[in-house]
Structures are given as structure tokens and as C-alpha cells.
Amino acid sequence: MRGTLSDRTGAALLMAPLLLFLILAYAWPFLGVVKWSFTLPTPGLGQYHALLTDDLVQSVFIRTLRIAAIVTVVSVTAAYAITVVWVRGSPVQRVVAEFCILVPFWISVLTRAFGWVALLSNRGLINTWLQSIGFISEPLTLVRNEFGVIVGMSHFLIPFAVFPLASAMRSLDERVLLAARGLGSSRMRTFWTVFVPMTRSGIIGSALITFVFSLGFFVTPAILGGGRSVMIAELIYLRIFQSPDWGLGAAISVVLVVFVGALMALLFRYVKPKQLV
């Protein structure tokens, strides 16, 4: 923390509207949700007990964690490759990589999900093409299942996974890599034994951000999962808006928020906020 007192007061004033907005529009209503979880339909811990025993809720939780884990591995791996090109590539490669990272931010999540449907569906571009070259006879089921959800979510999250990695790679001392080569290490070996370990904080930050984001995904799994791959956010939606079971929906929300909060706390133990942008 640097700066004079008046600087800090100024910064606090500039941040105040956001904080106020978060309290009024998020924290305060959420307290209501917490209350529901203990009071609806009857006061007590009944909904939390249901959470631990309800097979459907449990299977959705497990599926959500599984999808989030796979998406995290896929996104961080892909993001790592893109970031290496973006940070260390030739000037032309850098521009191309930057374009690939930034363009997704300009397209809405809905558009992207439907774009994937167009690509992955039974009569979509990929299946039509594979059939036309005779590679497959029956269309592959690429969408309205977990595979489609993972593809769509990874595509959405890769750009977010890039920034912590880029920050870690940019702060890396070039001379350490030269030293490794000078000591006789091949490029491959230098990459795996020096470069990757030295970007560890970036990998942790990137993975935690991706994982936390994945847990709360709603639109992408709803569209690409086609109701067959329901994730936790969609389950909450169904409990609140379709089967009026507000108490259970609220209890799931509370558990999700607590879990995500714990992960964020873990994240900020490893990385400073400024390393994430």
C-alpha cells in the first residue's frame, strides 16, 4: 500500500459507490436468502439436512464439481499455451494471440453458446463435415451432454485464465531461462523444469479463478447441456422458479456462496489481486 492519507481517502471515495451498490443489491438481499434457508417451509436445519441426503442435489453437486474440475484443467492448459505465445512469441504471434484472447470478450455468452450448438449439434458443422468425408456414419453426440457443456464453458473461461498466467510470465526474469540454457538444458527441459515451476503462482491463480467461475455457470450449461447436464446454478433456478421449493434453493445458494468464498480466500493467499489482471 502506497500513497498519502488523502490519496487513500480519495481512493476510498471513488470505490464507495461500488461498495454501496454491492451491499444494497447483493449482500442485503442475500441475507434474506440465508433467512429463507433456515425458515422455509418450516424453521430449522431441515433444508441443510435435505442437502446431505437428497440424491438429486448430491448428484448435481458432484457433477458440478466434476465439470468444474475438467473445465479448469482444459482451460488452464489451453490458456497456458496461448499465453506463452502472447507473452513470448514474435510480434506477429503476439498480435494474433491478443486478438484471440480479446475477441471472445466482445461476444455475449448467449451468442457463444448458440454458436457452439450450431457447430456441435447432430446436424451441425462438425458432424456434417465428418460425415461428408466419410470419417463417421452416425453423427456424434457432441452437445446436450456434459461434453458440450465442457467445450462451451472452457471456451468462455480461457480468456479469464490467461491474465494471471500472463502476469506471472511477464514478471519472470529472462536471465534465469538463459542461465538454464547456458548450463546445458534443452529448450524442452528448461520449459518443464524452470519455466513452468516459476509460473506456479499464475497457474494457481488461473486455476482457482476458472474453478470458481465454473461453479456458478448458468447460461452455458443450460443451453449446451440441454437439461441433461444440470449444474448447481441451474438447479437453484429450478428450485426457486419452477418447483416452488425456496428453502432448498436458498440452502444450496448459501452452501455455494460459502464454498466459493473459501476458495477465494485460498486464492488470495497465493496471489495478489493485481496479479490477476
Add this chain to the structure above:
Amino acid sequence: MQQPGRAAEIKANGIGKSFGSFRALDNLSLDIGRGEFLTLLGPSGSGKTTFLMILAGFVQPSEGKLFSDGVDITNRPAEQRAAGMVFQGYALFPHMSVEQNIAFPLKVRKKSASEIKQRVGEMIERVGLKGHEKKLPAQLSGGQQQRVALARALVFEPGVLLLDEPFSALDKSLRGQMQAEMKRLHQETGTTFVFVTHDQSEALALSSRVAIFNHGKLLQVGRPDEVYDRPANRFVAEFLGEINMLPVKGVRPADNGATGLCEDRAVNMRCKAETIKGDAILAIRPEDMSIAPEASVNQNGIAATAVASTYLGAATKLDLTTRQGAKVTVSVPNEVAAAALSKGNSVWLTWPAEKGFLLPDGEQ
């Protein structure tokens, strides 16, 4: 640990390097002898570091050839050159312990676990890091990090050790200690050392030879006393230490050297003046001049006025102005300086004919 015969002999032949329109290094030819301690000295941007990077294989020369023990290595990548290197700021692997850092080059060379353990142990002992084996670089002091970097660069017994301003981050007392240690390591290993610095006293203290660079050109190579006492030109003369420049008129060869007029007084010089005729500059180191009570016909000398003094402990630095306005600095015993200043500031400056050397007039 190392047979002196394994030290590399390096030959650079017409090496040049351009970065775009910037000429970093121009037509450099230099032989580095087996087991020698060569220092590349020059101001920043003079090309010395570029040359070191070319030796290491990190930078590809635009023209010229590089030979190691007679083999052309110009196009050999860095990882196959097997040169040990110590970087400015050490470039230790921050995620590896002291032990792992030093073991790295041996692991790369697929040495057996027992050999690695033994050689790393020896090296840790040799550089005085016992007890710090498991620490990470961030837990070490600057001097200790420096030792790890040296150990890591020497453990695989490279034919040549390249050092890029390794002491620039250390404070003065630690620097002296590390210099002594590096000299010892050089003697013990017998490896060829190529050392880059911009600190002239460091260069003179450590090296068997010094190569002086400026503006991408190699200006002079020689033993420290050679380059200090007989610099090839004014830049080398001034870069290696403080020096006084006195204009001398009508220089002509004479018995045992040359003669000429300095501030209207005849002066004799032992240095040769074949290439220099007419007006020239006589360059003399401050420690080679002294203050005499009065003028003497047999001795070189000019009148001067003391203007300022700086007490240096062992001696005093006296700034003077000659009658014709040349600025001169001399290093004299403290009591001589005190006497000179008390005597109305007017003194007689003398120097022996053997000291000093002639430079062409007007040369930069």
C-alpha cells in the same frame, strides 16, 4: 577437481554484431588463452556484454567466427557450448534449493545420483555454503547467492566461465571479499575466466589481461600494468584512472626518448615519439607526480597553484592549476599537501622522465 589442460582456448575472428542500425560490436578479433583471466572492460553500451553473450551463444554474431580449442563454434547453440555463466543478478532458479540449483547442470548431463551428490557436496564446501544446502535463493544474502551462482557455473567443470558484472549488486566490503574468492577459484580450477565489468579497479585487480572496449570497438588488450602505464589512446588512459594531460609543444626525438616544451620549459620524456611530432599531450598519472620545494634544472617540472585538497586517509589529493591554465591532480603524502597549501599555494610540480606517455594532440 579439474585438470588445467581442460580449460578452453578461445579465438574470436572478426566478430561483428548489429542490432538494426546500431553497431554493437565491430570487427573484433581476440585470442583468449587457456586458463587465462580476461576482463572485458568498458562503459555501458561499449559492446563488452554483447561480446560475452556471443561467447555464451545467447547472441548470434552478424559476422565473424568463433573458435574454441580450434573448433568453429559460431553456430553452436548455447546449451551445447558448455560454458559456465554467472549473470548480473545471479539468475538463480528461485524455486530450487541451493543444492538443487548447483545440481542442475549435472542433472542435465545425466550424471548418476551418487556422482551428483558427491560433486555438489564438494562444491558447496568449496564456496563455503555448508549448512545452507536446503535454503531457497530468496533466503540467502547477496554474497551467498553469488556463491551459489559461482558453484552452479563451475560444478560441471566448464572449459570457460563467463561472468557478467557479478559484483555489481554487492556492497564494497563484500565485493572485495568475493573478488579474492573468485581469484582463488580461478587458481584452483584452472578454468578460463572471461569477466565483464565497468569498474576499472576491479579489472586491474583481478585479471591476467584486460580488454578495453568503447563504442563497439576493442581498443586495447594487455596485462593490467601494460594498459595502465602504456594506454593505446586517450580513452584508455582516462578510463583506467585519473590522469593529467599537459600540452607539450615542439616534440622531437632525443636521447633515450623525446623532448619538448611544456609551459615554456624543456621537458624530457623516456617514451618514444616516432609517430608523434610537433604538438602533443603528455599524460601522467597523479601518483607519478610530486611536489618539490623549488625548481631544478635536471628535473621535469612546472609551476602551479594549489586550489583544493581532498583528504583520502593514506594520502591527499591535491588539485592544482598550472600557469597556463591546465588542471592537474596529484596524489601526495598528507604533510606535503598541508605544506603546499600553507606556502601561499604556489608550488613546483615535478615528475621523472620515465613516467608519463605522449598522446597525439587533439585526439579524443
